Each structure stands twice: as C-alpha cells, then as structure tokens.
Amino acid sequence: NAGVTQTPKFQVLKTGQSMTLQCAQDMNHNSMYWYRQDPGMGLRLIYYSASEGTTDKGEVPNGYNVSRLNKREFSLRLESAAPSQTSVYFCASSEAPKGAANEKLFFGSGTQLSVL
Amino acid sequence: GQQLNQSPQSMFIQEGEDVSMNCTSSSIFNTWLWYKQDPGEGPVLLIALYKAGELTSNGRLTAQFGITRKDSFLNISASIPSDVGIYFCAGTYGNKLVFGAGTILRVKS
Numbered sequence: 110n111a112g113v114t115q116t117p118k119f120q121v122l123k124t125g126q127s128m129t130l131q132c133a134q135d136m137n138h139n140s141m142y143w144y145r146q147d148p149g150m151g152l153r154l155i156y157y158s159a160s161e162g163t164t165d166k167g168e169v170p171n172g173y174n175v176s177r178l179n180k181r182e183f184s185l186r187l188e189s190a191a192p193s194q195t196s197v198y199f200c201a202s203s204e205a206p207k208g209a210a211n212e213k214l215f216f217g218s219g220t221q222l223s224v225l
Numbered sequence: 226g227q228q229l230n231q232s233p234q235s236m237f238i239q240e241g242e243d244v245s246m247n248c249t250s251s252s253i254f255n256t257w258l259w260y261k262q263d264p265g266e267g268p269v270l271l272i273a274l275y276k277a278g279e280l281t282s283n284g285r286l287t288a289q290f291g292i293t294r295k296d297s298f299l300n301i302s303a304s305i306p307s308d309v310g311i312y313f314c315a316g317t318y319g320n321k322l323v324f325g326a327g328t329i330l331r332v333k334s
Contacts, residue, residue, distance in 0.1 A: 113267070149234075149326050150326060151229075151231075151313060151324040151325055151326040151327055152268070152313070152315075152324040153324075154322075199267050199268075201267070207320060207321070207322060208317055208319060208320030208321055208322065209317070210255055210256050210275060210317060211256075211273075211275075212256070212317060212322055213258065213270055213273060214268075214270070214322070215270070216267030216268050216269070217267050218265070218266050218267050219265075219266070219267050
C-alpha cells in the first residue's frame with residue numbers, strides 16, 4: 110500500500126548544482142502534481158500533469174522542469190539550484206483531473222531541500 | 226491568484242478541548258477540502274465537501290461547506306495529543322485547486 114513515493118527525503122545542494130526529485134504512484138491515477146511548501150504560504154503548484162506525456166505550468170514554475178515518464182512516474186528537475194528554491198517539495202496524484210469537483214490529492218511524504 | 230484566508234494561524238489548546246478553525250474567501254468555491262499534515266509527512270485528506278450547506282463528520286472531526294460557498298469551517302471535538310499538526314483547507318475554483326496557509330495546532334497534554 111505504498112501510495113505516492115518520493116525520493117530523496119532530504120537533500121542539500123550548492124547554488125548552481127542540479128538534481129532530480131523522483132515521484133511514483135501506484136494508484137493508477139492520471140493526474141500528478143508537484144508542489145512546494147514554504148512557511149506561511151501553504152502549498153503552491155509548480156507543475157501539473159494530466160496524463161503521460163502532458164505537463165502544464167502551475168503557479169511557480171520558474172527554475173523547474175518536469176517529466177512525466179509514464180503513468181506512474183513524474184519527476185521534478187532543478188537545472189541550476191538557487192537559495193530561493195530551499196523548500197519542502199511534495200508530489201501528489203489524483204484520480205480526477207485538476208479543478209474537477211471530485212479532485213482529491215494523495216501526497217507523498219515530501220523532500221526537504223536546502224540550497225546553500 | 227485566488228486566496229484562501231485561513232484562521233487562526235496557530236493555536237495552542239488543552240487536551241480535551243474543542244477546536245474550531247475556518248477558511249474564507251471573497252470568491253465562490255465549488256468544493257472544499259480539509260487536509261492534515263503530520264510533522265515530516267505529506268498532507269492527508271480528512272474531509273471533502275461538495276455542496277453548499279453540507280455538513281460532514283469523520284470521527285471527532287466535523288466540517289461544513291458555507292451556505293454562501295465562500296467559506297468552510299472544521300471542528301475537532303475533545304482534542305487529543307495526536308491531533309497535533311497543520312490543518313489545511315483547500316478549495317476548487319474554476320480549474321484550480323487553491324490551498325490556505327494552514328492552521329498549526331499544538332495540544333497541551
């Protein structure tokens with residue numbers, strides 16, 4: 110009963126380094142999301158994928174790229190990390206599409222990223 | 226972008242007390258969702274509300290979809306130490322899902 114699995118759990122980067130956050134879900138959901146969580150700001154959508162091969166920018170996409178490799182996996186890449194990208198990152202999935210009345214997100218346990 | 230105003234920002238209550246928190250907006254939402262985030266974990270869905278005026282319970286938790294569709298509240302009865310965490314409201318607005326900033330709940334045992 111894994112649900113949404115994210116790796117790594119923690120990561121420290123130096124400014125300018127690159128890395129990829131991995132996410133996989135085993136619930137056969139079409140929709141997948143990447144959010145960042147910053148103190149006092151709730152969850153902000155970085156990118157969304159409605160299905161394999163499709164991705165859409167969210168509220169804060171700058172500095173990130175994503176790849177929906179297949180139905181299960183949705184990765185988030187930081188090409189050149191900046192201190193402003195220090196945050197907790199959550200992957201999520203949903204059976205319903207974004208904005209649907211029955212949209213219910215299932216979240217992974219998060220990646221705490223620090224960029225020095 | 227559309228904002229949800231969630232209050233209070235934090236609360237520190239005695240074990241056994243009832244808790245109330247709410248979310249308000251200037252716009253109409255189609256659905257309201259309440260999530261809880263335990264320390265070091267991702268948010269978990271507690272309650273989903275789909276109709277204006279709807280009142281739904283999940284154990285000691287009760288949530289209501291405001292009649293104007295611009296607000297929602299969450300009540301926790303007889304709080305216990307494991308209620309500690311961050312509670313988020315979220316609402317569907319057009320094709321967007323918007324999250325509130327969260328209410329941090331701390332319980333004194």
